[in-house]
Amino acid sequence: MKYLIPITILFFLITAAVFAAPAEVVYAEGEASIKDTAGDEFEVYIGDEVKTGDTVSTGYDGFVEMDQNGVVLKINSDTVFTLMEREEGNEKTDVFSIALGSIKFRYDKLTGKEPKIQMVSCVAGVRGTEFTVFSGVDGSALIVVDKGRVEVEAEGETVELNPEEGVEVQPGAPPGEKFKVHRDQIDYSKWNEEKTNKMLQNPVDSIINLQKRMDYYIENVAEYYSLFSEYREKLLAERAKANEIAEKQGKEAGTKYYSEVVDPIAFDTGKLGLNVRYFSLAALSMRRFVAGRIYLSIKTAYITDLANNIFIEFLENYNNLLANFEESIVSHLVEADI
């Protein structure tokens, strides 16, 4: 209950402040669904609009092609994609979030305001026109550029990829060494299978790596929520002051104070709230599509030997991850997110 009022205000401010251009589904085949921000899920059809906060999931035979203002996204099978938005450098930025699977991007033209690509382990800034991102079972990412350039950032380090170059990023680690790759040479299934084998061999390490990434989300949520709370207090105080001015000096003076002082604070508060939501949802996505799937694999691998020390150690680390998520992220989520 204690979070209800802040979250309600947060939603109100975000709703008032944002909403990016939707993406249009131009082609769909096989199993594919859209889960909207209200939590309702429905099948994907050509012509559907994917709005900010919507998640597109494809099944084993699914494929969806979308267009967002000249950016073509080819969402391959077994992929989970969310259209998100955050505030960065005083501007709203669209974010294409890939929790799992692979997507090929093609930009008809570059405007300098290209959406960021968010994977579990890193963020890619787009300078190129054609590239593919892969998001693996353990949260690893693989980025391969066909044309143009892409900047990949993780843990404060950046790698710039040129055509026919690729890089892999492990969760909680900076980008690895760049490597040369020819167009369409990467076999995503094989790469993901290697990740699965590695995860099964070292389940404890996989969870520890994810915890590092969870810490990053938690730090950002805490930082933005603290600023958001500060601005919200300021906003309430300034609103009261504006009303007082209107009462004492007249409606015109009150309106002037509102537009000069209150509105800019309301706008900034909305942007901070947007980032709280962005990092909370990114943490939820990682918890659901990476941590949850690792749990499933490890639990079923040890189901006949749950007293095994490896499983027990895995479980201890996993429970820590869940406890941190519960303590720092859940209060910023609502039922529709689940």
Place this chain on the structure above:
Amino acid sequence: MKKIVVLIMISLIFASCASVQKKDERSIFTVAELINQGDSGALFRMSRVPFLLDQEIILLKKDIETFWSNIIEAGYTVDSPVLEDGQAIGKDSYLRFYDSMEVKTFFKKYLPEKTRMLELKTSTNQRILLLVEKKWLTRKIYGFKGPY
């Protein structure tokens, strides 16, 4: 005359309770039998999305398929299952799975009203918790916890 009506009503209540217990028993035997027979395909077809595994909400169909096929491949069996407890789901039933906002929301948002929470015990004293909805001739599985 009044006594006869009361007796009939009591008999009906008993018959109804016995019938619910029979349905619960049939549900756990069906699931156990399919696991023991290694029929992951049937278990997958009976399962619904989203699916609750312990504290995890499984959203992808492929993962539910993986869950059933993995436990069968691992050689997991449910020996001599006995129904320990069968209850209609209520406000706090989620606590028997896991105490979190996510699991609480799963129970509230995704489980049909008539879902039953069934606890079975095996010959090795292991327990499993199942979320099952019995509808006409079909059974739907919404969750699995255990063995614990």
